[in-house]
Every structure is written in C-alpha cells, then in structure tokens.
Amino acid sequence: MVVSLDEVLDRQRRTFLADGPPDVALRRNRIDRLLALVLDNADDFVDAMAADFGTRPRAGSLFTEILGMISVIEHTRSHVPQWMRATRLMRAGRVFGMKARVEPSPLGVVGIIGPWNFPLNLVVLPASAAFAAGNRVMIKMSEITPRTAELMKTHAAEYFDPAELHVVTGDAAVSAEFAALPFDHLFFTGSPSVGGLVQRAAAANLVPVTLELGGKNPVVVSPGADLTRAATRIAQGRMINGGQVCVCPDYVFVPADRADEFVGAVRDTLRGMFPSIVTNADYCSAVNDANFDRVVGLIEDARTKGARIEAVSPPGEVLPDRHTRKIAPTIVRDIDDSMLISSEETFGPVLTVRPYRRLADVVDYINARPSPLVAYWFGPDGSDFDDFVAHTRSGGVARNDFAAQMIPSAAPFGGVGRSGMGAYHGKAGFDTFSHHRTVVGSDLPFTITGRAAPPFSRSMRATTALALTLARARTRRRLRTR
Numbered sequence: 001m002v003v004s005l006d007e008v009l010d011r012q013r014r015t016f017l018a019d020g021p022p023d024v025a026l027r028r029n030r031i032d033r034l035l036a037l038v039l040d041n042a043d044d045f046v047d048a049m050a051a052d053f054g055t056r057p058r059a060g061s062l063f064t065e066i067l068g069m070i071s072v073i074e075h076t077r078s079h080v081p082q083w084m085r086a087t088r089l090m091r092a093g094r095v096f097g098m099k100a101r102v103e104p105s106p107l108g109v110v111g112i113i114g115p116w117n118f119p120l121n122l123v124v125l126p127a128s129a130a131f132a133a134g135n136r137v138m139i140k141m142s143e144i145t146p147r148t149a150e151l152m153k154t155h156a157a158e159y160f161d162p163a164e165l166h167v168v169t170g171d172a173a174v175s176a177e178f179a180a181l182p183f184d185h186l187f188f189t190g191s192p193s194v195g196g197l198v199q200r201a202a203a204a205n206l207v208p209v210t211l212e213l214g215g216k217n218p219v220v221v222s223p224g225a226d227l228t229r230a231a232t233r234i235a236q237g238r239m240i241n242g243g244q245v246c247v248c249p250d251y252v253f254v255p256a257d258r259a260d261e262f263v264g265a266v267r268d269t270l271r272g273m274f275p276s277i278v279t280n281a282d283y284c285s286a287v288n289d290a291n292f293d294r295v296v297g298l299i300e301d302a303r304t305k306g307a308r309i310e311a312v313s314p315p316g317e318v319l320p321d322r323h324t325r326k327i328a329p330t331i332v333r334d335i336d337d338s339m340l341i342s343s344e345e346t347f348g349p350v351l352t353v354r355p356y357r358r359l360a361d362v363v364d365y366i367n368a369r370p371s372p373l374v375a376y377w378f379g380p381d382g383s384d385f386d387d388f389v390a391h392t393r394s395g396g397v398a399r400n401d402f403a404a405q406m407i408p409s410a411a412p413f414g415g416v417g418r419s420g421m422g423a424y425h426g427k428a429g430f431d432t433f434s435h436h437r438t439v440v441g442s443d444l445p446f447t448i449t450g451r452a453a454p455p456f457s458r459s460m461r462a463t464t465a466l467a468l469t470l471a472r473a474r475t476r477r478r479l480r481t482r
Contacts, residue, residue, distance in 0.1 A: 008162060009181055009182070009183070011162070016109060016136050021105060027084075030165075031128050035128070037159045045065070048148045049065065049119065049147075049148050052145035052148055053145075053284060055284060057282040057283075060240070060282070060284065064118065065120045069124055072128075072409045073125070075426060076129060076426070079426075083104065084104060086103035087101060087103075098444065099442075101439050102436050103436070104435070106433070108135060110184065111140070111183040112126050112137060112140070113188045113190070115189045116142040117241060117244045119142050119152075122212075123139050123152070126187045126189075126429065129425075129429030129432065130433045132429070133430050136164055137165045137166075138168065140170075143170060143174075144288060150169055176197075176201065180201045180202075183202075185207065186202045187210045190212075191345075210414070210420075210421065210422030210424065211420045211422065212420050212424075213420040214347070215345060215372040215395075215418060216250040216370075218249075218253065218366050218375055219249040219252040219377075220378065220379075222384055224380045225378040227258055227262055232265065234249050234266065234351070234376075234378070235329075238350075239273065239349055242285060242286065242327075247406070249376055250345065251351075252351060253365075254355055255356065256357050270329040271312060274329065276314050277317055277326055278319070285324055292320070295327055295347070295350065298346060302341045305339050306336075308334045312329045312331065327348055328349070329351075330350045359387075359388070363388065370418035370419065371415070374405055375397050375398075376397075377397065394419070395416050406425075409425070409426060412425055413428070414428070
C-alpha cells in the first residue's frame with residue numbers, strides 16, 4: 001500500500017505528541033541507530049555513490065561522506081544530556097515563591113531535503129542533530145543520486161520505525177510536494193535558487209527553515225604568505241569531489257607581482273595530482289550531463305569574452321570528455337564582469353585567479369557581492385588578517401587550509417545572506433531543532449503583572465513616574481560618560 005507524504009507526517013506528529021519528549025537514552029539510541037545504518041552499510045553506500053557519479057574515488061567518499069561526519073555526531077551524542085538541561089532563572093526569587101526556567105523542547109517533525117554532491121553526509125548530520133533535540137525526521141533524498149537515495153530508503157526501514165525516521169525518494173515534483181508539507185522545521189541544503197523556492201513553499205505554512213546554500217568563496221593570498229604552500233593547498237581544495245563542494249575555493253586574489261608564480265605552483269600541483277584523468281579512478285566526474293555542460297559552458301563563455309584559459313590536461317588526453325563527464329582542472333585569468341564565471345558558482349574543477357595591488361580593493365570587491373559560505377585567507381595571523389575578518393561578511397573564515405572552519409566538532413556551520421540562514425553542527429544544531437520554552441510559576445500572595453490592569457491607584461502612578469525618571473537619569477549619565 002502506498003502511503004502519502006501527508007499520512008507519514010500525520011503519523012509522526014501523532015506519535016510524537018502521544019509519546020512526549022524522548023529521554024536521553026532514546027535520543028542517543030536513535031543517533032546510534034542512524035550511525036549504525038551508515039557504518040554497517042558503508043561499502044554499499046560508497047559503491048552506490050560511485051555509480052551515481054560515474055567516477056567517484058572510494059577513499060574520497062569514505063573520508064568525506066562517512067568518516068567526516070563521525071566526530072560531529074559523537075560530539076552531539078555526548079553532549080545531549082548537557083544541552084537538554086533547563087536553565088534556571090531568577091534563582092533568588094525561589095525563596096519568595098517565584099520559579100522560572102527555560103527548557104529546550106523538541107519542535108516535533110523535522111523535514112530534511114538533501115543535496116546530490118554529498119548525498120549521505122548532508123542528510124545524516126542534520127538528522128542526528130534533530131534526533132538529539134528529540135524530534136521525528138523525514139528525509140527527501142536527491143533525485144540526482146538515485147542509487148544512493150534508494151539504498152538509504154531501504155536501510156532506513158531496517159533500523160527505524162517510519163514514525164521515527166522516514167526516507168523519501170522521487171523526482172523534482174516529489175521534492176516540491178515535500179517542501180510544501182506543514183513541518184515543524186524544514187532543513188535544506190542546495191543552491192540559492194532552489195533554496196528560494198523551498199523557502200517560498202515553506203512560507204505558505206509558516207514553517208521555519210534552515211537554508212545551507214553555496215556561494216562563490218573568495219581566497220586571499222596575502223603578501224606574507226608562503227606562496228607555494230598556499231597554491232598547493234588551494235589547488236587540492238578546489239579538486240576535492242571534482243570541485244563539487246559548497247566550501248571549495250572559487251576565485252583567488254594574488255599579489256599582482258606574484259600571480260605568474262602562483263599559477264605555476266598551482267599548475268605543478270595539479271599535474272602531480274593527476275598524471276592521468278580519463279581513466280583515473282581518483283578523478284571525480286561531473287555528477288551528470290547537465291552539470292558537465294554547465295561547467296564547460298562557463299569556461300567557454302569566459303574564453304569567447306577574452307579570458308585566458310589554461311586546461312591542465314595530461315599529455316595525450318582530450319578533455320573535456322563527455323563519455324566520462326570529466327573536465328580537466330582549469331585555471332582562468334583575465335576575467336571581467338561580463339563573463340558568467342565572474343558571478344555564477346562554478347561547482348567544478350575550475351579556479352579563477354585575480355591579481356591585486358591593495359588589500360583594501362580586495363575587501364571592497366568581496367563586499368560588493370553576495371556573502372560567501374566561507375572566506376579563505378592564506379598568510380600570517382596578523383593585523384591584515386584581523387582587518388579582513390572584521391571588514392568582510394561570510395558564513396565562516398578559514399586561514400591557511402581548506403575547510404579549516406569545519407574542523408572543530410563544536411563549531412556552528414552555516415551561511416549568511418545568499419549563502420544561507422541558520423546553522424548546525426554542535427550545539428547550534430541542537431538549538432536549530434529545539435524551541436527554548438520559558439516556564440514561570442508564582443506562589444506569591446500578590447500579583448505582579450496584574451498591576452497593569454485598571455483601575456490605577458495613586459501609588460501605582462507615582463511609582464511608575466519615579467521609575468521613568470530614574471531610568472532617564474541613568475541612561476543620560478551613561479551617555480555623558482562615554
């Protein structure tokens with residue numbers, strides 16, 4: 001019997017309300033089952049993702065998709081008892097009969113819409129945070145990675161009752177239906193354009209959303225940077241998952257007098273990484289024809305408008321290769337704002353290099369564009385770096401390494417502006433999927449707030465006037481002494 005999405009949601013909400021907030025043991029048990037689902041079937045998931053992409057390196061999938069999530073999940077699991085505790089307020093008032101607390105309470109049913117670039121990691125991590133907060137979860141897997149999606153759906157039914165976790169597969173129409181459900185919270189990872197559609201659908205039911213989006217992530221190679229080390233790490237970061245990562249470096253600012261040296265170091269790094277590409281099992285394909293065509297189109301658009309294009313292809317190989325959907329690592333220079341690549345997130349093995357003479361010009365350029373998910377800085381931890389952090393806006397900042405802002409398990413992860421809203425990982429994830437509810441009780445023999453009801457006595461009017469006079473005087477005194 002086919003069960004509709006509305007029926008699944010209704011069952012999850014009914015059982016959530018009937019059972020009440022789960023205790024620590026059940027929350028941890030759900031997290032453990034979710035992690036077991038992944039670890040017990042890791043080989044099958046890696047195979048499914050490789051088949052979905054065409055070529056996706058096994059070691060890369062294990063590291064980024066599976067091992068990369070464990071420390072965050074373990075951190076969350078270990079801190080559930082601490083995060084669940086109520087915060088006591090007005091402790092002195094307890095003596096007189098006033099009790100106040102703020103308690104984190106589960107929202108209810110959380111919907112999660114996953115992306116295709118990390119189809120497992122980026123649904124499991126938010127689901128673990130939602131379980132930690134005491135919620136039920138429905139997941140819509142990406143239709144672009146169908147084998148991974150079906151595998152997740154099959155195994156979820158083996159580890160969970162559908163009233164706890166339900167996995168949905170299907171095409172874009174199913175995604176649209178899913179986004180329009182009256183969840184208690186909706187979590188989406190993907191592009192800003194689709195994120196806008198998701199937010200619009202959720203708004204019809206006043207469903208709060210967390211949007212983890214992308215963006216063109218800038219990199220600044222400072223005058224004091226070790227240029228070779230910076231070039232090597234930037235090139236490596238750009239090529240992870242074939243460049244199909246929301247935190248990949250997108251465009252690099254390099255001191256003008258060292259731009260050629262930087263490009264040479266990037267070129268040498270890429271050649272060393274990929275002596276072959278077409279038959280190389282460690283070289284990740286574009287996920288599908290549409291993304292292959294989009295990236296190739298960005299490169300060709302830049303070329304026809306005057307950009308310098310350098311494809312770092314191995315000798316004897318003809319790239320891009322449509323059959324394998326592989327595109328050579330490509331360095332793009334001399335771009336201007338007429339080129340699509342100057343504004344569109346590349347999401348492929350392409351690195352744009354921009355020379356600069358003044359760091360202030362770099363900051364102005366970044367600030368004139370939508371806020372990125374991460375801003376990178378290569379160089380010393382000094383006043384220039386501090387000024388860069390203070391005067392730019394981004395979801396996170398990483399210095400001297402790819403995705404360094406994601407290394408601490410307790411660190412919140414999320415974008416700002418067009419790169420997203422809300423955050424997860426660590427306590428930020430627990431808070432995202434919780435409502436912090438204030439509970440106050442009074443055993444006083446008199447009412448405090450009832451004094452706001454008429455009739456108003458002479459003493460109440462006098463007390464109010466005195467309080468206003470004192471507040472004015474206090475505020476003016478602070479302003480004078482500033």
